[in-house]
Each structure stands twice: as structure tokens, then as C-alpha cells.
Amino acid sequence: MIEDKNPQRTSLSELGEFGLINHLTKHFSLNNSSTIKGVGDDAAVLAATDKQTLVTTDLLIEGVHFDLSYMPLKHLGYKAVMVNLSDVYAMNGTAEQITVSIAISNRFPLEAIEELYAGIKLACDTYKIDLIGGDTTSSTKGMLISVTAIGSAKEEDVVYRIGAQETDLIVVSGDLGAAYLGLQVLEREKQVFQVDPNNQPDLDAYTYLIERQLKPEARKDVKGILEELEVQPTSMIDISDGLSSEIMHICSQSKVGCKLYEDKIPLDPQVISACEEFNIDSTMVALSGGEDYELLFTVPIADFDKIKGNPNFSIIGHITAEDQGLNLVTRANQEIALKAQGWNALKQE
Numbered sequence: 547m548i549e550d551k552n553p554q555r556t557s558l559s560e561l562g563e564f565g566l567i568n569h570l571t572k573h574f575s576l577n578n579s580s581t582i583k584g585v586g587d588d589a590a591v592l593a594a595t596d597k598q599t600l601v602t603t604d605l606l607i608e609g610v611h612f613d614l615s616y617m618p619l620k621h622l623g624y625k626a627v628m629v630n631l632s633d634v635y636a637m638n639g640t641a642e643q644i645t646v647s648i649a650i651s652n653r654f655p656l657e658a659i660e661e662l663y664a665g666i667k668l669a670c671d672t673y674k675i676d677l678i679g680g681d682t683t684s685s686t687k688g689m690l691i692s693v694t695a696i697g698s699a700k701e702e703d704v705v706y707r708i709g710a711q712e713t714d715l716i717v718v719s720g721d722l723g724a725a726y727l728g729l730q731v732l733e734r735e736k737q738v739f740q741v742d743p744n745n746q747p748d749l750d751a752y753t754y755l756i757e758r759q760l761k762p763e764a765r766k767d768v769k770g771i772l773e774e775l776e777v778q779p780t781s782m783i784d785i786s787d788g789l790s791s792e793i794m795h796i797c798s799q800s801k802v803g804c805k806l807y808e809d810k811i812p813l814d815p816q817v818i819s820a821c822e823e824f825n826i827d828s829t830m831v832a833l834s835g836g837e838d839y840e841l842l843f844t845v846p847i848a849d850f851d852k853i854k855g856n857p858n859f860s861i862i863g864h865i866t867a868e869d870q871g872l873n874l875v876t877r878a879n880q881e882i883a884l885k886a887q888g889w890n891a892l893k894q895e
């Protein structure tokens with residue numbers, strides 16, 4: 547599906563490691579006063595402040611976490627940054643710096659790595675993040691990319707997974723399930739393409755789904771929206787593995803149970819129609835799909851009026867006592883254990 551639109555192929559060995567790093571990073575500028583020294587010395591230097599420091603890292607491996615036959619490298623670079631920023635935002639923090647480490651085989655020309663870094667730069671510019679370092683090495687096969695994000699938050703602002711209390715409301719930003727369905731559409735088109743490379747797919751009906759898969763946005767805005775509403779979440783997590791698995795983390799760490807309402811789970815119309823087409827249950831997709839990078843959090847029930855009706859948020863349930871377990875109230879008003887819906891049911895691994 548992805549054609550080689552850039553016929554130019556410059557071998558990485560022509561530049562050498564130092565030349566490559568310089569070439570890739572020279573257009574990045576520094577946006578944050580906490581960055582004293584970025585790329586170019588033995589270590590980056592950050593200013594110490596009176597805030598707490600947040601650090602998170604993710605490792606992405608070709609063939610395991612991404613497939614370059616439908617993931618353009620620019621999108622991969624962007625997404626690799628997003629998944630890390632999302633973790634900083636899930637602590638109710640502000641992301642400020644990233645490091646990027648890559649291992650690449652000689653099958654990639656310079657132009658491919660430039661695309662990867664174009665995506666990383668777009669993410670840095672959009673989210674006001676400084677690229678402050680990394681490492682570059684060769685791999686015998688495939689590509690590996692690891693991003694570390696560094697952020698900060700005032701001690702009293704940091705939100706952990708552990709603070710959910712009985713009667714708290716369970717809230718989610720945005721909508722769920724689209725990224726998983728985007729992947730299903732791309733996988734299907736890949737199969738079609740392998741059979742008939744001249745087939746030009748019409749993907750108009752799936753634009754939102756594909757965008758959510760290939761170009762996710764981390765919810766940087768949620769912290770500010772909650773501040774404006776004067777709401778401090780009691781617990782928070784980002785949705786990388788699906789609603790079920792994330793609410794399970796909050797409940798097990800907070801030692802509480804939960805009740806989710808199927809009819810409250812926010813779904814985009816494209817999710818609903820694609821689920822009909824693929825003949826899968828939309829609730830299952832929202833519960834187990836993953837890669838939505840929305841934020842899931844709990845707030846005191848007293849904040850109901852502040853959250854209710856806010857277009858950014860959906861109240862999808864509430865926290866219960868631990869011995870009540872984790873339950874989903876279906877549209878037919880049946881209560882079933884969330885586990886029975888099968889988290890990871892969609893995952894092949």
C-alpha cells in the first residue's frame with residue numbers, strides 16, 4: 547500500500563554515525579527552560595526545579611509493535627513519541643524532554659530515517675518537547691526504536707493509579723475502540739494488496755479509525771481542562787491496552803471494585819459501523835482493543851456536575867467496594883463480571 551515515493555537512497559554508511567546524528571537532530575530547537583543542554587555532549591543537562599520529575603520509557607520493535615508495510619515511518623516517529631507523552635499526561639504531569647534511541651539495519655536508507663525523524667520533530671513541535679539525546683546503533687535485522695520521556699508535576703498534582711475511592715465516578719476522555727479497528731482495516735488492506743498490488747483501496751469510510759491507529763494524539767489538554775473545572779482526579783491511567791485492562795490496574799492498585807455501564811462507553815459512529823461490517827461487538831472492542839491513548843480517571847462523586855455534560859469526557863461508571871468485583875452492566879441491564887468479557891480476548895499473543 548505504501549509506495550516508495552522517494553526514489554533517492556543514500557546509504558547510511560556514507561554519513562557515519564556522528565554525521566547521521568548531526569544530520570537528524572540539527573533542525574530540532576529547544577522549547578523548555580528546564581533544558582540546559584540537549585543533544586551534543588556526553589549527557590544532556592536539565593535544571594533542577596521544585597517540582598517532581600516524571601520518567602517513562604517505551605521500546606517498539608518492528609514486527610512486534612509495528613509493521614512498516616502500512617505504518618509510514620513519519621507516523622511511526624510521531625506515535626513513538628505520543629505513547630510516551632501519554633504516560634506523562636496520565637500522571638497529570640507536563641512532558642518536557644525526550645530521548646530517542648534507534649537500532650537500524652542497513653536495509654534502511656538515510657531518507658527513511660529522515661522520515662522517522664520528521665515525525666519525531668512534528669511531535670516535538672506540536673507538544674513543545676525538547677529532543678535532548680539518544681543513541682544510534684545498527685541492527686542485523688529490522689528497526690527498533692526506544693523513546694524516553696521526561697516531565698514534571700507539582701507534588702500535589704501528581705495522580706497515581708492507587709487513589710480511587712468507593713463511590714468515585716469513572717471518567718474517560720474522548721472515545722474508545724477506533725485505533726483497534728483502524729488496525730483491522732489496515733491489516734485487511736494489506737492482505738488485499740498482497741493479492742492484487744494494483745487494487746486501490748477506498749478508505750474514506752475509515753479515515754477516523756486509520757488516523758487513530760497511525761497518528762494518535764496524547765491527551766495533553768486534559769490536565770488544563772480539569773484544572774479549569776477545579777477537579778483533581780483521585781486516580782488516573784492512560785488507555786494503551788483497552789479499557790478493561792486499565793480499569794483493572796486502577797482497581798487492583800486502589801483495592802476497590804467497579805461498575806461500568808455498557809451504554810455509557812463513548813464510541814465514534816465509524817467505530818459502530820465498522821463493528822457491524824467486521825461483525826465484532828463494539829463493547830468488546832472498547833474493552834479490549836487498546837492503543838486509544840485516552841485518559842481514564844476517577845473523580846469524587848461531588849464533582850459530578852463539573853464533569854457531566856463536558857464534551858471532552860464521559861462518565862462511564864463508578865467505583866465500588868473491592869468485594870463487589872469488576873462488573874459491566876450491559877444494555878440489557880444484566881450485570882456481568884468484566885473478566886467474563888475477556889480482556890485480552892482480542893489479542894492473539
Ligand code: ADP
Pocket residue numbers: 564567571584585586587588589590646647648677678679680681682
Ligand atoms: P556517546 O558515544 O558519548 O554515547 P553518541 O555519539 O552516541 O555519544 O551521541 C552524541 C550525542 O548525540 C549525544 O548527545 C546523544 O545523546 C545524541 N544522540 C545519539 N543518538 C541519537 C539519536 N538517535 N537521536 C537523538 N540524539 C542522539
Ligand code: MG
Pocket residue numbers: 680681682
Ligand atoms: Mg551513545
